[in-house]
Amino acid sequence: xxxDLQEIDTDVLGVDLPRQDRFYRQLYLIRRFEQKLLELFTNxxxxxxxxxxxxxxxxxxxxxxALKLDRDMxxxxxxxxxxxxxxxxxxxxxxxxxxGRRTGACGGRGGSQxxxxxxxxxSGIQGGFAAAAVGAALAEKDKGAISCIFMxxxxxxxxxxxxxxxxxSLLSAPVLFVVEDNGIAQTTxxxxxxxxxxxDRARAFGIDCHHLASTDADEIxxxxxxxxxxxxxxxxxxxxxxxxxxxxxxSKGDDTRDEAFVAELQKRDPLTVYRDRVGDPGALExxxxxxxxxxxxxxxxxxxxCAS
Amino acid sequence: xxxxxxxxxxxxxxxxxxxxxxxHVAVGDQVDVGDLLISAETTKAxxxxxxxxxxxxxxxxxxxxxxxxxxxxxxVIDIGGDSAAAGDDAGGADGGSAEVKVTTKARxxxxxxxxxxxxxxxxxxxxxxxxxxxxxxxxxxxxxxVTAMQAVLVGGGGHGATIGEIAVACGWDLIGAVxxxxxxxxxxxxxxxxxxxxxxxxxxxxxxxxxxFVGIGGATSSETRQAVFEKxxxxxxxxxxxVHPTAHFGADVKLGAASYVLPNAMVGPRxxxxxxxxxxxxxxxxxxxxxxxxxxxxxxxILAGNVRIGASSVVGMGASVLFGxxxxxxxxxxxxxxxxxxxxxxxxxxxxxxxxxxxxxx
Amino acid sequence: MRVVEELxxxxxxxxxxxxxxIVLGEDLLDPYGGAFKVTQGLSDxxxxxxxxxxxxxxxxxxxxxxxxxxxxxxLAEIMFGDFLTLTxxxxxxxxxxxxxxxxxxxxxxxxxxxxxxxxxxxxxxxxQSIEKHFCGVPGLTVMAVNQFQSPGDLLKEAAELGSPVLFxxxxxxxxxxxxxxxxxxxxxxxxxxxxYGGVTEFCVQAAERLLDDEELTVEVVxxxxxxxxxxxxxxxxxxxxxxxxxxxxxxxxxxxxxxxxEEILSAGITPHHFQSIAADPTAIPSARNWExxxxxxxxxxxxxVVASF
Numbered sequence: 001x002x003x004d005l006q007e008i009d010t011d012v013l014g015v016d017l018p019r020q021d022r023f024y025r026q027l028y029l030i031r032r033f034e035q036k037l038l039e040l041f042t043n044x045x046x047x048x049x050x051x052x053x054x055x056x057x058x059x060x061x062x063x064x065x066a067l068k069l070d071r072d073m074x075x076x077x078x079x080x081x082x083x084x085x086x087x088x089x090x091x092x093x094x095x096x097x098x099x100g101r102r103t104g105a106c107g108g109r110g111g112s113q114x115x116x117x118x119x120x121x122x123s124g125i126q127g128g129f130a131a132a133a134v135g136a137a138l139a140e141k142d143k144g145a146i147s148c149i150f151m152x153x154x155x156x157x158x159x160x161x162x163x164x165x166x167x168x169s170l171l172s173a174p175v176l177f178v179v180e181d182n183g184i185a186q187t188t189x190x191x192x193x194x195x196x197x198x199x200d201r202a203r204a205f206g207i208d209c210h211h212l213a214s215t216d217a218d219e220i221x222x223x224x225x226x227x228x229x230x231x232x233x234x235x236x237x238x239x240x241x242x243x244x245x246x247x248x249x250x251s252k253g254d255d256t257r258d259e260a261f262v263a264e265l266q267k268r269d270p271l272t273v274y275r276d277r278v279g280d281p282g283a284l285e286x287x288x289x290x291x292x293x294x295x296x297x298x299x300x301x302x303x304x305x306c307a308s
Numbered sequence: 309x310x311x312x313x314x315x316x317x318x319x320x321x322x323x324x325x326x327x328x329x330x331x332h333v334a335v336g337d338q339v340d341v342g343d344l345l346i347s348a349e350t351t352k353a354x355x356x357x358x359x360x361x362x363x364x365x366x367x368x369x370x371x372x373x374x375x376x377x378x379x380x381x382x383x384v385i386d387i388g389g390d391s392a393a394a395g396d397d398a399g400g401a402d403g404g405s406a407e408v409k410v411t412t413k414a415r416x417x418x419x420x421x422x423x424x425x426x427x428x429x430x431x432x433x434x435x436x437x438x439x440x441x442x443x444x445x446x447x448x449x450x451x452x453x454v455t456a457m458q459a460v461l462v463g464g465g466g467h468g469a470t471i472g473e474i475a476v477a478c479g480w481d482l483i484g485a486v487x488x489x490x491x492x493x494x495x496x497x498x499x500x501x502x503x504x505x506x507x508x509x510x511x512x513x514x515x516x517x518x519x520x521f522v523g524i525g526g527a528t529s530s531e532t533r534q535a536v537f538e539k540x541x542x543x544x545x546x547x548x549x550x551v552h553p554t555a556h557f558g559a560d561v562k563l564g565a566a567s568y569v570l571p572n573a574m575v576g577p578r579x580x581x582x583x584x585x586x587x588x589x590x591x592x593x594x595x596x597x598x599x600x601x602x603x604x605x606x607x608x609x610i611l612a613g614n615v616r617i618g619a620s621s622v623v624g625m626g627a628s629v630l631f632g633x634x635x636x637x638x639x640x641x642x643x644x645x646x647x648x649x650x651x652x653x654x655x656x657x658x659x660x661x662x663x664x665x666x667x668x669x670x
Numbered sequence: 671m672r673v674v675e676e677l678x679x680x681x682x683x684x685x686x687x688x689x690x691x692i693v694l695g696e697d698l699l700d701p702y703g704g705a706f707k708v709t710q711g712l713s714d715x716x717x718x719x720x721x722x723x724x725x726x727x728x729x730x731x732x733x734x735x736x737x738x739x740x741x742x743x744x745l746a747e748i749m750f751g752d753f754l755t756l757t758x759x760x761x762x763x764x765x766x767x768x769x770x771x772x773x774x775x776x777x778x779x780x781x782x783x784x785x786x787x788x789x790x791x792x793x794x795x796x797x798q799s800i801e802k803h804f805c806g807v808p809g810l811t812v813m814a815v816n817q818f819q820s821p822g823d824l825l826k827e828a829a830e831l832g833s834p835v836l837f838x839x840x841x842x843x844x845x846x847x848x849x850x851x852x853x854x855x856x857x858x859x860x861x862x863x864x865x866y867g868g869v870t871e872f873c874v875q876a877a878e879r880l881l882d883d884e885e886l887t888v889e890v891v892x893x894x895x896x897x898x899x900x901x902x903x904x905x906x907x908x909x910x911x912x913x914x915x916x917x918x919x920x921x922x923x924x925x926x927x928x929x930x931x932e933e934i935l936s937a938g939i940t941p942h943h944f945q946s947i948a949a950d951p952t953a954i955p956s957a958r959n960w961e962x963x964x965x966x967x968x969x970x971x972x973x974x975v976v977a978s979f
Contacts, residue, residue, distance in 0.1 A: 073740075107773035116772035121739070125763050131732020132739060132764065139692075139740035147736075160759070163729030170724065171733075322706075323845040324789070327672075351672055351707070351845050375847055412979050413860070413885035437885050 008069055008118065012089030012291065020277050023061050023217045025284040027271050030057045030082040032285075032292050033091060034248075037081075037098060041252055045300075047100060050112045053082040055215065055247035058270035059150075059180050060086040062220035066228045067148055069119075073140065075133040075149040076122035078113045079180075083150060087120045092295035101302040108305025119145075127151060127158035130177075134164050134237075137173040146174040146231050154185025156194045156201065168237040169205045175237040176228060177202065182246035187256045202239035213243035215270040218277070245269075312361045312385045316370070318378035319350045325377050326350050328370035333383070337365045345383050346370060363387035408456075409434045417441065429456050429518040433546060442516070459519035460512055461485040462536055464496040468523025470589075471568055472497045474552045475521050483517060496523075506536070513543050520545040522566045522584060528640055530584075530602040530620045531668065537566055537584040537602070547583075555587075558595060570607075582619065591623075600637060609641075618653060620668075638668055673821050674844040677708045680822035681745065684829045685716050691829075692737055694721035694730055695747030695783075705749045706785055706844050727756035731782055735765050735834075738778035743829055750796050751786035751838065754804065765834040766809035780834045781825075787840040787868040787919055788949075788965050793956035799867065799920035799949070801838045805897035805929070812897040814838040816870035817846045818853045824894055838896070840868030852878075859889040861913035861975050864904060864930050866893045869919045869966050876971035884976060896926070901933050908934045912942035913978050917966055922948035943978045947971055 012029070014022040034052035041050065053060065060082035067074070069087060076083040084094055090105060097104030098112050105117050113124035123129045130149055137147035155161060156179070168175050179198055183190050199211040208230070212223045220242065227238050245265040249255035255262065266272075275281050319326055330347040333339060339359040346357040348370075367384035370376045408430040417437045418425050421444045428435050428443040459480045461472045464487035472482055476497070484503030485496045494502040504512075509520070520540045524533040540547055547566035551557065555569040558577030567585040569575060575587060576595035583601045587593060591609040600619030605611065610628040617623065618637030629635060629647040636653030645657050656666045671679075685691050693712060695704065699722045703710030713720035723730040727748055734744040748754055754761075761782065769777045788797035805812050813828055813835055815821035821839075828835040852874050861880075863873045870892045877888035891907040893900065908914045914934065916927035927946025934941070950964040 105773075106771060106775075109773055110771045114767075114771045116768075116775055121768075121772070123764065125759060128759060128764055129732075129736075131729045131760065132736030135733035135736025135738075135744075136740045137736070138733070139737040139742050160728055160732065163724075163726045164732065166724055166726060167729050167733050171721070322790075324842060325845060327847065351674055373847070375845075409883075411883065411885040412880075412976050416979060 007090075008087070009089035009091075012091055013086070019065070020218070020274075021279075021284060023058075023065070023221075024271075024274050024278045024281060025288060026061045026086050027057045027217065027274055028281075028285050029091070029288045029291070030060065030085050031271055032288055033085060033094070034081055036292055036296060038248075038252065040099070046098060048111055049251045050081075050098065051079040051251050052248045053079050055245040055265065055269060056180055056182060057082050058215050058217040058220055058274070059178070059242055059244060062217045063148060063176075063178065063224050065221055066224040067146070068144075071119070071140070071143055071145040073119040073133070073136050073145060073147045074121070075129040075136075075147060076115070076120070077126065077129075077150055077152065077155070078122075078124050079152070080113065080115055080122040080150075084115050084117065084120060084122070088117045090117055091291065092298055093117070095296050095299035096302055099299055099302075100305050101299055102305045103299065103302040104305065126155045127160040127164070130158075130161050130164035131167060134168045134171070134173045134175055137168075137175045137237075138171055141174055141235060144232060146176060146228065148176040148178060148228075150178050150180060152185065153179060153181040153183065153190050153194055153198060154188070155179070156198060162205075165202050165205045165207060165237075165239075169207050172235050173237055174231045174235050176224075176231055177207075177237065177239045179239075179241050181241060181243045183243075184246060184250075184257065186250040187254065199239075199241040201241075202237075207237050207239050209239045209241070211241045211243075215244055215268045216273050217270060218274075310387050311366060312363065312387055313381040314345060314357060314360065314383040314385065316348070316376050316378050316380050316382045317355055317357065319348070319353050319355050323350045323352075323378070325375040326355070327375055328372055328382075329354065331368065331370065331372050333365050333368070335365050335368060339363065339365060339385060348376075357382060359383075359385060361385055361387045407433070411436050413437050414440045426456055429516055430546065431518065432544065456518075457481045458483050458517055459521060460509070460517050461496065461500065461521050461523045462506060462509070462540065463487055463523030463525075464490045464494055464502045465523070465525075467525030469497050470570065471521050471523040471550065472500050474550045474568065474570065476500075477553060478550055480519070480521070482521075483512075485523065486512075506539075509540065509545075510543055513545060518544075518546050520547060521550065521568075522547070525586065526604055526622065527606060527624075528622055529668065530604055530622060533584060533586075533604075534602040534620060540566075564601065576613070594631075606643075638666060640666060671848050672844070673815065673817050673839075673846050673848060674706065674708055676820060676822035676848055677815075677825055677839070677844075678710060678712075680825040681709060681712055682715070683822075684743070684745070684826060685712070685719060688743055689716075689719070690741075691743045691745065692719055692721065692734070693745045693747070694723055694734055696723055696725055696730070696749050698722045698747065704747060706839075706841065708783070708839070708844070709747065727753045728760055731757040731760040731765070731780075734780050734782075735760060735768075735778055738765075738780040738834075739768065739776055743779040743781075745781045745783060745829060748782060748784035750792075751784040751800060752795050752798050754782075754784055754800060754836075757782065758803075761804065761810060761834065761836065762807050766807050768809075769833060770809055777832055778834050779829070779832045781828045781837050782835070783825075783837045783839060785839040785841045785844070787842060788954050788961055789842045789868075791956055791958045791961060792841075794953040797954040797961065799918070801836065801867075801896060802918075802920055802925045804836050807897070810834050810836060810897065811895070812836045812838065813894055814867040814896055815840070815843070815894070816865075816867060816892040817843055817848050818850055818870060818874060818890075818892055819894060820848060820850070838867055843868050843871070846871065853890060853892070856887045856889050856910070859911050860886040861888045861915060861978070862907050862911040863888060863890045863915045863917055863971070863975075864893060864907060864926075865890065865917040866896060866926065867919060869917050872966060872968045872971055873917050875968045876975065879968065879972055880975055886975065886979075888975060893926075899929055899933055901937070904930055904933045905937045905939060908939050908941060913975070914941040914944050915947060915971070915974065915978075916945075917947045917971060918949075919966060920949060921951045922946050923951065945974055945978065947974055 040046040064086040093105040100108045133147040133149040326348040343359045363385040366386045464485040486506045549563040551569045552571045556574040564583030569587045570589040580598045588607045591605045594613040602620040604622045609623040612631040614632045616634040621639040624643035626644040635651045638654040642658035700714045734746040786799040873890040880886040918926040
């Protein structure tokens with residue numbers, strides 16, 4: 001296992017595995033990682049807050065697969081663990097970060113919502129990095145790199161998003177804007193927070209808009225790959241409205257939705273959708289369970305971050 | 309002298325100042341209409357500032373290489389002739405005003421040294437630290453302490469006595485009179501005698517005496533009095549005006565340096581009396597008159613309203629000047645003449661003779 | 671040389687030294703060259719490096735931040751300082767934070783230039799001096815030019831810092847001459863005035879008048895680095911005199927004067943007289959005379975100094 005701060009951990013990402021095995025292992029890794037975080041929180045071993053991406057793991061797995069991780073830039077948000085793990089596989093650094101350890105990805109400074117690793121950046125402010133994603137894409141355009149920024153349906157209320165869209169189109173920035181629409185912003189259902197169409201929002205800026213309602217990693221990958229290729233070829237931005245599900249609470253214990261409704265959503269659990277497609281899911285799951293136990297153990301032994 | 313203000317132009321809307329790039333004239337230069345005075349610049353453009361009137365440059369506010377605010381006066385041109393504005397300057401900073409500016413630092417220094425500021429002699433109308441320290445130094449040496457109210461009378465004759473009495477009545481402490489002809493020790497008025505010739509004025513000033521009164525009259529000519537006035541000014545003396553307690557003053561009267569209003573005289577509202585003027589006993593100056601520097605309105609002279617008397621002119625006893633009439637400079641109006649129409653410069657008017665031109669230089 | 675020319679020359683110099691530098695802002699393209707002409711000529715000389723932007727202050731600062739995060743030096747112009755409020759999230763939550771929250775692994779060489787100040791009758795939303803709201807933000811350096819210390823050198827310093835800088839200029843200062851010889855230092859001045867930005871000129875004029883009219887020696891100490899404050903400069907200056915004044919163009923509460931007082935008092939320096947001169951606590955009227963009444967002026971400074979004795 002590599003702890004090099006500059007590295008993408010190809011072992012953890014499973015780059016040598018067949019794609020479907022790799023997808024399932026990453027889906028499972030993200031799920032178990034975040035379940036572990038909730039356990040740690042319940043056991044009072046974790047300070048602050050954490051936003052899990054249960055139900056949305058396929059977005060992270062499929063979109064990272066479509067990007068060129070050696071050059072492309074990823075801009076994430078408060079719900080960023082899945083994006084981070086699929087981007088670089090640095091599970092140990094992420095545990096250490098969230099646990100407030102010196103060895104964390106950001107030395108215990110950023111915590112759950114503010115992560116940086118190579119070309120990965122996340123911010124706890126909705127839409128806060130939208131314009132930065134545009135600027136970075138312009139700065140690296142001549143290197144053949146693109147920016148991918150993740151937002152949610154709740155981000156659609158932020159003016160910064162629309163300023164960024166205007167710039168991206170005017171200046172021809174190669175940016176993939178992804179809206180992970182899980183239908184609820186903290187406790188506010190989309191119907192109360194978003195007017196009009198999410199899919200068509202960027203069209204008025206002269207940006208190609210795409211829509212997909214899926215939790216199937218293969219289907220998402222098949223949709224995203226040509227969009228990414230098109231962005232890279234044309235140097236123009238694109239907009240992807242991705243309807244997904246939120247199986248857990250916003251952060252912890254703050255799910256106000258009807259239990260029956262959430263139970264219905266469980267049928268679209270991306271792990272359930274995908275498990276049948278791999279030959280030996282049990283082996284992939286065991287690898288992940290062992291890996292998580294191992295890196296968590298390591299992280300817990302690390303020095304706690306403090307000022308001195 | 310009338311003057312014209314040349315205003316710094318606004319060259320563009322976004323700039324409140326212009327840069328003075330070049331001065332093409334100096335104070336004292338004669339200029340004609342259209343002559344280039346100043347070259348100014350903004351970030352965008354340069355602009356030539358030209359003379360709008362012919363005359364003499366009397367003041368330049370801009371400095372080369374410095375900024376000056378648009379709308380402010382950059383050059384002043386004297387265009388000659390009398391004007392009401394001249395009267396405004398009469399009591400100005402040339403030593404005429406009795407009002408003394410005390411600098412903050414001087415006030416602090418006086419407190420520190422325990423010096424009474426009333427006992428400090430101003431210099432050019434101002435008390436600074438140097439003046440306070442000079443006063444402190446004299447006190448400490450045990451030498452003759454000179455106070456701010458001490459003054460010297462120039463001229464020990466009859467007019468000198470008249471002015472001396474008024475000065476004393478106004479609270480001045482006359483240390484003596486200087487006179488070129490009268491022997492030392494001659495009593496001028498009670499307690500004031502001739503102490504030296506006027507050769508001693510500089511040394512009196514150097515010893516700390518800073519105030520002087522001009523005790524020279526002149527029934528037919530003001531030339532001697534003008535010469536004394538200019539000498540005192542050159543040395544640096546403060547030359548306060550005097551108004552006898554029995555004189556009557558209207559509102560908004562301007563009185564220049566070393567101008568004296570004698571007993572029972574009357575000066576009407578809004579009159580402008582220049583420097584070194586005598587408004588003699590019982591003379592009447594009705595409203596809105598302008599009297600030039602060094603003029604002498606002798607006893608019982610009468611000026612009706614809006615009369616103008618030019619510089620250095622003398623109006624005789626019992627003479628009267630009709631409403632609105634202008635008497636030029638250097639004129640002599642003999643006793644009892646009634647002046648009914650404007651009088652050109654340097655004219656002598658009498659009851660006995662036809663008007664004739666005076667040659668004051670003869 | 672005028673302030674605007676120094677700043678422009680400095681921008682050209684920065685561009686020459688690092689041809690990857692980006693300058694962006696509203697209405698920057700020649701022949702207009704920016705509302706106050708600081709960038710005039712730049713887009714003709716460097717067409718690929720100067721980006722004219724939509725009216726989108728948060729967006730342009732965010733785009734600049736993204737470029738800076740990827741290694742570019744970026745100089746963004748906000749047309750009026752009042753519009754900085756629109757950039758607050760980008761400056762305070764992002765630009766100022768990235769280096770620290772990402773464990774010093776990144777930085778952003780981002781300079782946001784903007785003119786503050788009144789005196790032009792532009793009214794409540796185009797005349798303010800609101801830089802104090804951006805001071806005291808860890809990770810965000812705030813600098814302010816004055817025409818008695820080289821504005822061009824300060825801009826070069828800002829661009830070379832490598833971290834986010836809010837760079838405060840002043841509308842009426844652009845056309846002023848740079849005149850370093852008008853700052854006078856004394857061993858033991860009668861009063862010290864600590865100030866910054868556009869009102870520095872008023873302080874210098876007041877000091878010159880006070881010397882001429884009152885024989886008072888007043889040392890004007892302009893502060894170019896507002897945040898973090900240069901403690902040594904402030905304490906050394908304040909310790910020279912029993913009378914310490916601060917002058918700022920913004921309103922007084924939670925302002926420069928309070929920050930200077932903290933620096934002085936916490937160092938055990940207790941002047942006999944301390945006074946902050948600032949704008950009246952009101953919005954800025956458009957009516958010209960009214961505006962001048964509520965802002966600091968040479969007269970107000972002069973009167974305050976005299977009254978302290």
